[in-house]
Amino acid sequence: MILSIFLPNAGCKHRCKFCNQYSMTGEKMPTIEEIRNTFKLFKEKKPDEIAFYGGTFTGLNIELQEKYLKLSRDIFPNLPLRISTRPDEIKKENLELLKKYNVQIVEIGIQSMYDDVLDASSRGHTVKDNINAVKLLLENGFTVSAHLMVGLPLDNFTKSFRSLEKLINLNVKLFRIHPTIVFKNTLLEKEYLHGKYVPLSLKTAVNICSEQQLLAFSRNVNIIRLGYFVPENQKKEIVAGPYHPSFGDIVKAEAMRKIITRLNIKQVYFPRHFTSWFYSYENKKLNVKKEIWNGPIMFDKLSLQEASSLSLKKEN
Numbered sequence: 387m388i389l390s391i392f393l394p395n396a397g398c399k400h401r402c403k404f405c406n407q408y409s410m411t412g413e414k415m416p417t418i419e420e421i422r423n424t425f426k427l428f429k430e431k432k433p434d435e436i437a438f439y440g441g442t443f444t445g446l447n448i449e450l451q452e453k454y455l456k457l458s459r460d461i462f463p464n465l466p467l468r469i470s471t472r473p474d475e476i477k478k479e480n481l482e483l484l485k486k487y488n489v490q491i492v493e494i495g496i497q498s499m500y501d502d503v504l505d506a507s508s509r510g511h512t513v514k515d516n517i518n519a520v521k522l523l524l525e526n527g528f529t530v531s532a533h534l535m536v537g538l539p540l541d542n543f544t545k546s547f548r549s550l551e552k553l554i555n556l557n558v559k560l561f562r563i564h565p566t567i568v569f570k571n572t573l574l575e576k577e578y579l580h581g582k583y584v585p586l587s588l589k590t591a592v593n594i595c596s597e598q599q600l601l602a603f604s605r606n607v608n609i610i611r612l613g614y615f616v617p618e619n620q621k622k623e624i625v626a627g628p629y630h631p632s633f634g635d636i637v638k639a640e641a642m643r644k645i646i647t648r649l650n651i652k653q654v655y656f657p658r659h660f661t662s663w664f665y666s667y668e669n670k671k672l673n674v675k676k677e678i679w680n681g682p683i684m685f686d687k688l689s690l691q692e693a694s695s696l697s698l699k700k701e702n
């Protein structure tokens with residue numbers, strides 16, 4: 387279990403066009419005392435990892451970063467930590483501090499590998515910053531979990547797909563992919579209300595992300611989250627965009643459908659816990675024999691990796 391401490395927009399020196407973490411999560415900035423109490427409360431539950439999510443951890447002043455890290459180490463001496471941050475706040479000095487406190491995974495908001503998209507989204511960093519940050523983190527032994535968004539201003543299918551591909555080529559192996567949602571009290575909301583920004587439909591977002599999922603399967607990298615988790619009481623903050631509570635499941639089911647139809651697969655085999663990938667949404671009606679077994683997912687005689695790769699080739 388990951389014990390997460392959420393620090394909304396903490397350490398962010400400016401606000402990205404789509405972001406308002408108070409609206410998105412309903413979380414408030416915790417005091418050090420509140421964090422200490424949370425740690426004590428969860429100590430008995432024996433978490434496996436501590437995460438400082440939200441905002442730009444390495445953008446906080448260095449004393450405050452150390453206060454959070456030390457508090458965590460004092461209560462959970464041997465646990466690995468993870469933090470979230472942005473590419474232009476990754477500097478050699480930060481990394482020394484993170485290493486000292488056993489931070490192992492850095493969640494980094496890349497969002498796009500195209501400068502025009504980053505600029506149009508008021509990200510305040512460039513693709514060069516993305517590349518430098520990823521290289522520096524990997525060289526220093528951190529695991530990088532790269533966050534990407536689809537449907538940002540000036541983004542399109544090809545840019546979303548290639549952004550993922552470019553990061554895989556840089557040796558990133560963990561990803562979170564979020565379709566862009568318009569939340570209240572963001573600049574993107576204003577642009578949307580003035581007709582300057584048109585969000586993706588759910589169908590288009592699923593189409594793009596299912597191709598990204600096929601790419602991830604074909605290159606053996608892991609997308610650990612697809613779509614935003616929005617707590618029930620924050621759903622009123624969504625103004626527009628392709629939000630769906632089961633977005634990730636829809637994308638996986640669509641990726642399976644694409645493989646089966648593009649490659650004219652006759653029989654699929656899968657472990658029971660993947661049943662929803664093959665039966666949910668449109669996949670109930672698929673004309674293919676389905677068998678639950680204890681082995682890996684197979685499409686006729688093809689592995690998931692081989693079938694994903696062939697399915698991408700077939701489409702292009």
Ligand code: SF4
Binds near residue numbers: 400402
């Ligand atoms: S997207 Fe990330 S960097 Fe931008 S304002 Fe939100 S938390 Fe800060």
